[in-house]
Amino acid sequence: MADLSRYTNSLQANRPNSRLACSFFMGTKMLQPELPVRWPELQQIARTVRNSAWCPYSRFQVGAALLTASGEIIAGCNVENASYGLTICAERTAACTAIAAGYQDFVAICVSLPGISVPCGACRQFLMEFNSQLLVLLDNTDHPLGTPPECVTLESLLPRAFRFQH
Numbered sequence: 001m002a003d004l005s006r007y008t009n010s011l012q013a014n015r016p017n018s019r020l021a022c023s024f025f026m027g028t029k030m031l032q033p034e035l036p037v038r039w040p041e042l043q044q045i046a047r048t049v050r051n052s053a054w055c056p057y058s059r060f061q062v063g064a065a066l067l068t069a070s071g072e073i074i075a076g077c078n079v080e081n082a083s084y085g086l087t088i089c090a091e092r093t094a095a096c097t098a099i100a101a102g103y104q105d106f107v108a109i110c111v112s113l114p115g116i117s118v119p120c121g122a123c124r125q126f127l128m129e130f131n132s133q134l135l136v137l138l139d140n141t142d143h144p145l146g147t148p149p150e151c152v153t154l155e156s157l158l159p160r161a162f163r164f165q166h
C-alpha cells in the first residue's frame with residue numbers, strides 16, 4: 001500500500017509556495033483590461049442570440065458577439081449535433097460568420113451563458129489564430145442585463161498557445 005504520509009508532508013511543505021502563487025494571481029488580476037465602451041451592446045446581442053442556439057441535447061444556450069476593428073458586431077450561437085463531437089460553440093460560429101463576411105480583425109468577444117462563462121479550450125485556440133490580445137467578456141446570464149462582465153485578454157486564458165510562428 002502506498003505511503004500517503006510522505007505525500008501529505010510534501011503538500012504541507014509546499015504551502016508557502018501556494019500562497020505565493022495565489023498572491024501572484026491576484027497581482028495579475030489587477031492588470032485586467034478595461035471593458036470596451038460598447039460592452040452593453042455586445043452583451044445584449046450575445047444574450048439575444050442565445051435564443052437561436054440549436055441545443056436539443058444539452059438545452060444549454062450560449063451566445064457570442066464578436067466586435068471587429070471596423071465596428072461590426074457579429075453574433076454566433078452554439079450548434080449541437082447528434083454525434084456530440086461535431087457540436088460547434090457560439091464563439092467559433094461567430095468567428096466563422098465574421099470571416100465569411102470578410103472581417104478578420106477582431107477586437108473583443110462577449111460570451112454569454114449561465115454560470116461560469118468562459119470559452120472552452122478549443123475556442124481559445126481557435127480565436128488565438130486571429131488576435132492574442134482579443135478582449136474576452138465573460139458574461140454570466142445569471143446576472144441581470146447591464147451587469148458589467150469580467151474582461152480578460154485571450155492570452156491570459158491561453159498562455160503559451162500553439163502557433164506556427166511566434
Ligand SMILES: [Zn+2]
Nearest residue numbers: 089119120123
Ligand atoms: Zn468552445
